[in-house]
Structure formats: C-alpha cells, structure tokens
Amino acid sequence: MKVKDKLSIIEKRIAQTCSKVDRDPKDVKVIAVTKYVSNERTAEALDAGIQHLGENRDDGLLSKWETLGNRPIWHFIGSLQTRKVKNILDKVSYIHSLDRHSLAKEINKRAISPINCFVQVNMSKEESKHGIQPEAAIDFVKELEMYPNIRTIGLMTMAPLTEDEMVIRDCFRNLKALQEEIHHLDFPHAPCTELSMGMSNDFEIAIEEGATYIRIGTALVGE
Numbered sequence: 448m449k450v451k452d453k454l455s456i457i458e459k460r461i462a463q464t465c466s467k468v469d470r471d472p473k474d475v476k477v478i479a480v481t482k483y484v485s486n487e488r489t490a491e492a493l494d495a496g497i498q499h500l501g502e503n504r505d506d507g508l509l510s511k512w513e514t515l516g517n518r519p520i521w522h523f524i525g526s527l528q529t530r531k532v533k534n535i536l537d538k539v540s541y542i543h544s545l546d547r548h549s550l551a552k553e554i555n556k557r558a559i560s561p562i563n564c565f566v567q568v569n570m571s572k573e574e575s576k577h578g579i580q581p582e583a584a585i586d587f588v589k590e591l592e593m594y595p596n597i598r599t600i601g602l603m604t605m606a607p608l609t610e611d612e613m614v615i616r617d618c619f620r621n622l623k624a625l626q627e628e629i630h631h632l633d634f635p636h637a638p639c640t641e642l643s644m645g646m647s648n649d650f651e652i653a654i655e656e657g658a659t660y661i662r663i664g665t666a667l668v669g670e
C-alpha cells in the first residue's frame with residue numbers, strides 16, 4: 448500500500464480517537480519511523496506530506512540524511528551510545544532517548560545551541576528496556592539544569608509488549624502524571640510539556656492518555 452493511503456488511514460484513526468477524548472488532532476504529531484524501510488520509501492513518505500521522521504540508529508539516520516538532508520524534521524528515537532552523539536547531533540531536532548548523565552554531558556558538549564530532548568522513562572521496568580526508572584526521573588530532570596544545551600521538552604516511554612490493554616494504558620497514564628508533576632515544578636530548562644508515546648499497536652491508547660508525539664513505523668511506512 449502507498450504511504451499516502453496508509454497515512455490517510457492513520458489520520459482518520461487519530462481524528463476518531465481525538466474526538467472521543469475531546470482533543471485537537473493538531474496536538475498529536477506523527478513521527479514516521481523509517482528504520483525498516485528504504486530511502487525511496489522514506490522519500491515517498493515525505494511526498495505524502497509527512498514532516499517528522501524518526502530513526503533509532505545512527506547509521507540508518509546518516510544513510511537517509513544523505514538523500515533527504517534537511518527536508519524532514521529528524522527525531523532520534525533509539526538508545527544512543529555516547530560515542531555516536533557527534534555523528535547525529537547536527538542533523539536531529541529532537542532526541543527521545545535521554546536517560547543518563549554521560550549522554551547528557553556529551554550532548555551538551557557537542558551541541559552548539561540547545562537541543563530538544565525527551566527523557567526516556569522505563570515505566571514498565573522491563574530489564575530489556577532502556578530509560579531511567581520512574582522514581583529517579585524527577586531528580587534526573589532537575590539535575591539536567593547543569594547542561595545549558597539540553598532543553599527537556601517532555602518524557603518518552605515504550606509500553607511493554609503485552610496484549611493487556613490495561614497494562615499499556617497504565618504505563619501511558621503514569622508517564623503523563625510524571626510529566627505533569629515535572630511541568631509544575633517550573634524548571635526553566637525543562638518545560639516538560641510533551642509526551643512521546645504510542646507506536647503502531649498502541650497509538651490510540653497513547654492519544655487517549657495524552658500523547659503529543661506518536662512514533663509509527665509498521666502501520667505507516669512498513670509493508
């Protein structure tokens with residue numbers, strides 16, 4: 448199926464979900480996750496009207512960057528090794544996976560102006576998942592004050608792999624509560640107004656629970 452057709456299906460589902468919970472669809476930004484697909488398919492996504500692209504590996508991002516350059520707004524969504532920061536930093540507008548001081552320090556050192564970051568939180572506490580533990584998130588965000596080139600615009604999480612909708616919903620709901628708590632602390636370096644959550648299988652639940660950025664791969668550009 449063409450990306451254009453997949454996009455109109457996704458947009459319809461977003462609109463339906465938003466009307467259910469009385470949200471404006473404009474407040475939900477779609478990041479097309481292109482890690483599974485070719486440069487050609489990615490270009491097709493841009494032609495279809497997609498503005499935000501997400502990649503989870505530095506080599507994937509660099510390869511697509513070669514052909515697409517600054518046309519899309521780039522999001523780095525995967526776990527980021529400290530030594531890879533320099534490869535991607537001048538290309539991305541958002542980093543969704545800030546979860547430790549060593550990474551914050553490196554981003555801060557390499558950036559020439561403040562970069563929008565999401566602090567990744569491991570809400571499901573699965574061993575395999577990256578992210579800071581929820582109990583440690585507030586202190587961590589507070590400490591990010593020491594890095595002037597890091598602007599914490601929100602929180603990000605990945606829901607656990609489960610069929611249990613309540614478990615997924617709880618994960619998103621708890622992230623939202625944490626985001627609001629941090630937002631209300633009024634840190635100048637951390638407005639923390641955004642929520643990056645929801646993928647192909649759970650984006651409607653994420654929107655119902657307040658997602659402002661959803662990251663969709665398979666259902667949007669995959670086959």
Ligand SMILES: *Cc1c(COP(=O)(O)O)cnc(C)c1O
Binds near residue numbers: 605647663
């Ligand atoms: C791959 C990936 C996605 C998209 O996953 P789909 O299930 O294909 O929509 C979203 N977020 C992150 C961090 C990913 O690595």
